[in-house]
Structures are given as structure tokens and as C-alpha cells.
Amino acid sequence: MGMQRLDKIIASTGKWSRREVRELVRRGAVLVDGTAAQKADEKADPEASVIEVNGERLCYQAFTWIMMNKPAGVLSATEDGRGRTVLDLLPAELQRRKLFPVGRLDKDTEGLLLLTNDGVSAHALLSPKRHVDKVYYARVSGRLTAEDCGAFAAGMSLGDGLQCLPAELEILSAGAESEARVTLREGKFHQVKRMLAARGKPVLYLERVRMAGLELDRGLARGEFRMLTEEEAEKIRSLV
Ligand code: URA
Helix, strand or coil: CCCEEHHHHHHCCCCCCHHHHHHHHHCCCEEECCEECCCCCCEECCCCCCEEECCEECCCCCCCEEEEEECCCCECCCCCCCCCEHHHHCCHHHHCCCCEECCCCCCCCEEEEEEECCHHHHHHHHCCCCCCCEEEEEEEECCCCHHHHHHHHHCCECCCCCECCCCEEEEEECCCEEEEEEEECCCCCCHHHHHHHHCCCCEEEEEEEEECCEECCCCCCCCCEEECCHHHHHHHHHHC
16 A cells, blocks of 8 residues: 555545544644654555554555445436435545445435445455345335245246346235345346336335345434444455
8 A cells, every 4th residue: 555645544534534634633643653743744654554543543444435324315326417326425525535336226225335446346246146145124015925935035037037046035014015124145226126016016115224244324314324344344355
């Protein structure tokens, strides 16, 4: 990685802006290998030096990984002339980092969306060969039955030619409207909606609650985001 400006390294954690880093340095709150930094633009090697901010060791990651609780009404795209995208929900400092969503959620789907600028790992996570789990909460119109679960488990063939891998449908409640937890190991366009529609149970609401072993952080309100913890980033690294 080599030498980089301290303000860039510290701001890359997403906890402080570069302006705040300048203030922290002025207050003597930034230490590099035990010595107070003099200037925010001095250089350090984040992988070779111990950098501390306010007495805590900086957790430096070469790439940015973000967990967002996507709200309905925004597109999982990097730019779109027709509407707001998930990147519009990020502050300017993060928007400059060339982040992109790791796979897409439909405009009306809510929940766990990962964003990164680590193209190689994102590509690997999305590879159809990798079969990374994705779990959804779905509310549908109609009564879900054991036959629906059996069809999911067998691997559905959709009328439009899509042959789905075996998937799990766990019924949470059944009635005129039903609720279910759906686990897929692939991510074809509108796949959950298409599979449930093929069973005659159109989706009324869809939320992704888990992906690649990471749970949606319920502390995040819709539209909020946070950096992945070191433990979560390690989970991603172990998958790719
Ligand atoms: N399946 C869908 O149908 N929509 C999504 O947004 C994600 C999975």
C-alpha cells in the first residue's frame, strides 16, 4: 500500500472527515508509532505503522466496505438519470471513493445492501459458482403451503426458461397473506418475485435480511449505513 497522507488514511475509516482529522492532529489526538503527528498531510504507511486516534488504534482497511439498510424508492446503481441511487445516501467523502453495490436489489426491495470499491472481491462474491447465500423476508398474497416449500427445494423451472438452483422456503405465517424466509444461493433478476409469482403467490413486500453470512444490522434505520466491522470484513475475505 505504501505511504499515504494521514488525513486520507484516517478519513478512509469513514468516522472522521479530513477537516475533523486536521482538528484532531491540532489537538495532538493522532499518534503515529507513539509520537503525536504534527500535520494532517504528513505521510505514514497504514500497514506498517501503528496509528492511534483519541487513544484507540485505527482499524485500517485497504478497501471500503459498507453495510446499508436500503430503503424502498432508491436504485441500487451507481448513476441513473431517472432517480436517486443508493450512492446519493452517502456523504460526499464516501461518494468520492468509487463505491458500487455488490449485486442489486429492486427499487422497491429494502434491507441489506453491501457497497464496496473492492472490485475483485465483489466480483468473486457474485460469481454464480460461489453460491453465496442470500436470505429474504417476503410477504406474499395467498396461503403458502408445504407444496410451495417442496417446489423451492426441488429447484424450480420458471415459464420463462430460468432453471433455479434448489432454494429454501420457510413459512413464517400462512393466511390470505403469508410471510416467509427465502434462502437463495444465486441472484437472478427479480428471482424471489419470479419464483413466488410462479407459485401463484405474488410478492407484496421484500427485504433482504442476510447476505454472505452477514446479518442486516437492525440498529441501522432505512437509508442508514455503516462500515463493516473488522470481523465482518474478515468473513467476506474468507469467502473470496
Ligand atoms: N429477488 C427479487 O425479486 N428482488 C430483489 O430485489 C432481490 C431478489
